[in-house]
Amino acid sequence: MLTIYAQNLGKKFNNEWIFRNFSFEFQANKPVAITGNNGSGKSTLLQVISGILPASEGKIFYKVNDKVITTENFYKYLAWASPYMELVEELTLTEMIQFHKKLKGLQTAHLVEILRLENARHKYIKNFSSGMKQRLKLGLAFYSPVPVLLLDEPTTNLDQENTLWYRSEMQRLLGEKLIIVASNQPEEYEFCKVKISLQ
Numbered sequence: 001m002l003t004i005y006a007q008n009l010g011k012k013f014n015n016e017w018i019f020r021n022f023s024f025e026f027q028a029n030k031p032v033a034i035t036g037n038n039g040s041g042k043s044t045l046l047q048v049i050s051g052i053l054p055a056s057e058g059k060i061f062y063k064v065n066d067k068v069i070t071t072e073n074f075y076k077y078l079a080w081a082s083p084y085m086e087l088v089e090e091l092t093l094t095e096m097i098q099f100h101k102k103l104k105g106l107q108t109a110h111l112v113e114i115l116r117l118e119n120a121r122h123k124y125i126k127n128f129s130s131g132m133k134q135r136l137k138l139g140l141a142f143y144s145p146v147p148v149l150l151l152d153e154p155t156t157n158l159d160q161e162n163t164l165w166y167r168s169e170m171q172r173l174l175g176e177k178l179i180i181v182a183s184n185q186p187e188e189y190e191f192c193k194v195k196i197s198l199q
């Protein structure tokens with residue numbers, strides 16, 4: 001069982017505090033939504049939680065059962081989908097999936113079919129539509145064999161059908177993973193029992 005402990009976290013950029021005194025214990029089976037207006041610090045908090053960005057004050061640490069995981073190693077436990085996470089544009093879909101499989105593993109041999117991208121197997125990612133890219137990012141994250149799933153604005157660029165797909169995947173993953181969603185669209189995080197609003 002993996003737990004993320006945030007204790008009095010604060011982050012500032014150029015002497016401007018984005019948030020301060022943020023404390024929370026994140027656990028599997030307790031999906032959390034981080035909400036707030038544009039610029040309130042949702043993405044920044046998600047990056048500090050993941051260890052990608054260092055905190056300016058406070059402490060973030062991770063435990064699997066009673067074993068502490070170092071910040072440097074935490075990425076191994078984590079899958080992301082976010083607007084600032086780039087796909088490798090020079091690869092085709094088939095190559096991208098192979099690459100991800102080697103790097104992180106993949107729990108399905110049928111991702112192309114799940115994403116309904118059969119006609120794009122040999123298309124370069126750079127030629128994907130924004131919705132196709134978003135589906136791929138989500139699919140890679142959902143089917144990575146890791147216990148933590150961090151989602152930033154997950155349904156950006158998704159049409160209604162794909163938003164329904166996102167919601168059904170979330171129902172499947174709820175009991176399995178530690179999920180944190182940064183969003184200001186209620187339909188993206190309605191399944192989250194805990195909602196933390198940044199001001």
Ligand SMILES: Nc1ncnc2c1ncn2[C@@H]1O[C@H](COP(=O)(O)OP(=O)(O)OP(=O)(O)O)[C@@H](O)[C@H]1O
Pocket residue numbers: 013014018036037038039040041042043044045184
């Ligand atoms: N690398 C950086 N350097 C300086 N300021 C930054 C940096 N990254 C973010 N900020 C600032 O931090 C604040 C919070 O940004 P952040 O992207 O976390 O907000 P957000 O709540 O995710 O916004 P949105 O809903 O628009 O995605 C903003 O004022 C932003 O300009």
